Amino acid sequence: MGKQYNAQETEDKIRKFWEKNKTYKFNSKSKKQTFSIDTPPPYLSGKMHIGHAFSYSQQDFIARFQRMKNNVFYPFGTDDNGLPTERYVEKENKIRSKSMSRADFINLCLKTLKKMTPDFIQDYKDLGISCDYNIYYSTIDKNSQRVSQQSFIDLYKKKEIYKKEFPTLWCPECQTTIAQAELEDKEEESLFTTLRFKADNKDLLIATTRPELLPACVAVFVNPKDKRYKNLINKKATVPLFNFEVPILEDESAEIDKGTGVLMICSYGDKYDVKSINRHKLEPKLILNPDGTLKQTEYKGLRVKQARKKILEDLKENNLIEEQKQITHAINTHDKCGTPIEFITTEQWFIKLLDKKSKLIKQGKKVNWYPKYMFKRYENWVNGLEWDWSISRERHFGVPIPVWECKECNEIILPNNEELPVDPLQTKKQCPKCNKEAKGEEKVLDTWATSSMTPQIASAISLSKDKNLKIKIPFSLRPQAHDIIRTWAFYTIAKSFMHEKEIPWEDIMISGYVTLSGEKMSKSKGTGIQPKKLLEDYGADALRFWAAGSKLGNDLDYQEKDLITGKKFLNKLSNASKFVFMNLEDYKNQKPKQLEKIDKLFLQKLDILVKSATYRFETYEYSKAKAETEKFFWNMFADNYMEIVKKRIYNQTGPKKISAQYTLYKSLLTILKLIAPIMPFITEEIYQTYFKKTEKQDSIHISEWPESENLENEKYDTTLDAFIDVLSKVRQAKTKKQKSMKSEIILTMPEKQYEKIKDLLQDIQDVTNAKEIKKGNFKVEFVEE
């Protein structure tokens, strides 16, 4: 090592060392307790994002800490299921998925994924994420498909799954059902038009933003308390332009002062319509095709927006518009493509959720949330659920729904466990009842239906590698970001509850976001910050150092200066280690019979740090562990202790020197271990360079976490604090006089102070370069040359 620490070079070397030694391989024979982590599988799309670097670093801090205490099960997966992958593969291969068979398209996806996966995973390895990459799954691989299909079959048998024709949230762009969790608000400009309906030969004014749904109008609502319309109740209204009659009904949900107080119910404009139509048992008029075009009338074939425009023109021509104004309002869109959603009646598969809301909240409560308040978000979401989980998707790429339906008697046929994973479009089945051929289900499962099984998937993978190895549910930990509490965390809890009657993990840690000048980073903002570039410029340790800068769950502003600080820390650590071992050449790794008092006091301080840092890591407060260790190292160890022992090390021989050497060795090793989870590369480098020959373990990351020596009963000795106080005063005096720290002095201190540190007089003399120490009023005199 030179004077300056070269992160890039070292990290490259260390990375290879870990790979060669299989440092992070899960040890199935270990007698230690297993700490199992339900690693988030990232979407395999493009390069690693700074947000990923942030949250994966945070979970890795915990994984590495636990690895030094327990046996860590830390798999790695990629989420290759679903629309983003489908889109990516279509683009990459310049094809349309619907123009080929499902099996062919899945194969193409798998081929494309295989090509890009290694590069993608490399980013995580470069960051030092310490997964066992051999315990790898893709959410579309055979094992995942099997687990996912088993889940479907199990829930079907438990009568938790049903099929129903129902107006569901529909994306006309992706042409598939979506779940409530996939909705995203979007502000949109819209025309708010007040139309002239007719009732009792008079105008009945109704406002709407969706005139294209006029042909689907099935009723008009007014509030029973609304005096204006009382006489119209149960009469008929005529729909403008289309000239058919609909009933005027009273409904308490109609708000008197909203719009004109009258509203039209169409099939279906929004979920309010869906509910209203059900409540009043009205016959829906379905006018939308799955591709978002209109069915009937002369507007047939027009897309929603085109139809709206045309109908408005025609309304205007016929003088049926009373008023029109521009408004902005929020509309629900599909989070994957931003297309406004519609309600379209199709036959879909559902998992029952609404019947177990309170039980799911109870399950959520059993999980330890870090930070605690994140549970509220879970609870709010579950309380707000309005639909069961629609799990079928009209897509090509995904886990096939493993059922056949008899064409004759509609009997549902399930596959046997040995057949899984199965594609019902590839395998033919006959109805056991009527012997007729059954039709394979064409739909695939919602991606969350599969990724909500990650504990079971990872567990199955490990079992396939080692027959004796069953990773139990609940896992120890789920790490994830807060934006997917309502999806990933929620669905996983729901699935484990329905399958195992268990919580999926004991703890859940939720990381915050990376912000830029206080604002949330978004893909649209582009953000020129690429982890890859940062790794090249500053190294993974520095990036991780930054990621350890905010407490769990908090957002953190990205600032380049924090990486510079990290880099400085690396340099300091590297240099301090160099100093220590320069002075340990004649040290035989022996514990001295008698420790010098100041060494003992210093080790006591170190012990307090160990205790605190351990507690911090155990409760996921890695940022505090890091801050405390960082401060101790720089201030206590480097600036104070090292200065204090310099002279003794240089000039003394025998027990006094050995005591200092022992203390330096032990404290440096301890500090390295405490900071190793945060900065794995440099700590490994120092360990390999200096400690390896005397320490047993091959890698610092599988070495024992430092034990605190249980000083509870021992009273804390404040002598060292008093000592440092004196030292600090002397330094102050030297600075004021603009003298060198090495300048020789005569030190006078009060009786009380003198008595307090009387066992450490030699040390204070050494570190302050005092020629003489006297009692009296505090005074620093300089010895002139």
Added chain:
RNA sequence: GGUCCUAUAGUCCAGUGGUUAAGACUCCUCGUUUACACCGAGGGAACAGCAGUUCGAUUCUGCUUAGGACCACCA
């Protein structure tokens, strides 16, 4: 509109019912070359506002303001 989070130097970020309110970057002064100028010593600089609880509030409570997240509304 509802729920939740956040508010500390120019910037980022700790922490506390009584503290000289910590650290980093920046700024100023000085020092230093047998670990380190990516250094050392020292200095300057902060508890959003208003009320309440309290002997005492930056810390607890309420409100206000600002920012953020999630949800709802979208006639």
